[in-house]
Amino acid sequence: MTIAAWIASGLACGLFAAWGALALHFQGPRNRVRRQLLIAVWLLFAFAVVVALRAYPLAAAALYLVAAVLLLAWWRGIRPARDRDWADEVARLATGRVEGDRVIVDHVRNFTWRTTTDYDVRWEQRSYDLNHLQSVDLILSYWGRPGIAHTLVSFGFADGGQLVFSVEIRKQRGEAYSEIGGFFRQFEASIIAADERDIVYLRTNVRGEDCYLYRIHLGEDARRALLLAYVEEANRLAERPRFYNSLTNNCTTVVYRMLSRILRGLPLDVRLLLSGLLPTYIHRLGGLTPAHDPEELRERGRITRRAIEAGHVADFPQRIRRGVPGIDPR
Known part of the structure; x- marks a missing residue:
């Protein structure tokens, strides 16, 4: 040789x-x-x-x-597990069903968080009228790395309610997140449905993460299709567990796959992996509020301070949206 x-x-x-x-x-x-x-x-x-x-x-x-x-x-031969000693916040996976024009979502998380270890556990069944689905918002949560963020999608209804979906690792009790471990089948995937007063408050007020909210412009049919796609994906995951993968099966790529079935021709882009840069990708496709550049949308969409100031209040979703372009003040 x-x-x-x-x-x-x-x-x-x-x-x-x-x-x-x-x-x-x-x-x-x-x-x-x-x-x-x-x-x-x-x-x-x-x-x-x-x-x-x-x-x-x-x-x-x-x-x-x-x-x-x-x-x-x-x-x-390594297979994802269904039954482990899961951490409380991912102990239940969202599931749902459609009855006429209503979607019933089981296991909606609505914890009251004081610290990451002190909280009230509360899982709820909620019913939503699809005819009253009015908006879709993208929420990005950063924890110190500009190009990396966690992606949440929040659906808004006429009564002011918000239903948030988040694709997350399903940690076992006491287990810590590892980006490298996410490439090596360390974690199962989970789809969490939650109240904004739980999942956004946890990130801004408890974990100290920095969150930004963007109004996504989708037509009525596309909004409904995306919500139902989340429910279908959640049902599949609850029925057949899969591994979370930091590259191919994460909080952003799962959303892209669902949207690409609804909006044909969505281009692949490195910003789908660098999710912290996702708003510039969506802006290029015309999916953000027009007449505003990405920097202005980012600045006015920063909800961290408003969330901290709001605390545990009933109108938390409305308070964090004040001043966000494309959202009518209430």
């Missing part, structure tokens, strides 16, 4: 070895010592193969291929 071929083969082996080490780290034995020992053995094996490739390329490649197939077979 030539030096160039050996280097190229070694890089390929090294990249796969790194992926395998991370897979073992997140999905290997729960016992820390056993997991670390297994990772060490895997990495030493990969190093030995790279060394052997120079003198015995066919034998070394064949041995590594067998090990890779076994590792991938193990990986494919």
Whole structure:
């Protein structure tokens, strides 16, 4: 084997070895010592193969291929779980059904949050008249990384009620979020339906995140179709669990897939992955309030201070929307 071929083969082996080490780290034995020992053995094996490739390329490649197939077979056998000791805020998944012109949503979260560990648990069944669906708002929540945000979609009704959907990791009790772990099947996915006084208040007033709200311009049929798409997606997820994936199955890509079935021809864009930049993507498509540039929409759509000042009040949704372009003051 030539030096160039050996280097190229070694890089390929090294990249796969790194992926395998991370897979073992997140999905290997729960016992820390056993997991670390297994990772060490895997990495030493990969190093030995790279060394052997120079003198015995066919034998070394064949041995590594067998090990890779076994590792991938193990990986494919990992299945998402339905029953674990879930954290309270994701203990129940939203489900729903349509009865005539009404949609009934089960397990709408309406917690009262004081801190991240002190809260009142409350899950509700709510009924919404689809004929009174008036608006769709995008809420982006940032926690320190400008290009990354969590995406929430809030549906508004004529009586002032708001129903928010959020695609989130389904954490086990005591488990912390890991962006890297989101690539390695560490978390199941969940679709949470919630009251704004729960899910927005939690992010602005309790977690200290920075939230921005944008009015999305969709026609009546598209608004209804998106709401029902959320309900259908939630029902499928409750019936058949799936893994959350930081790249392909996250809070933004799930929304894009639903919308792309409603609005044909939506282009793919890197801003679908860098969700913090999502408003500029939607603005380019004409989906935000016209006659305002993205910077003005961002500035006037910042709801963090208004949410903090509002606190636990009945008209929380109306207060946080004051001054947001495209929304009539009430």
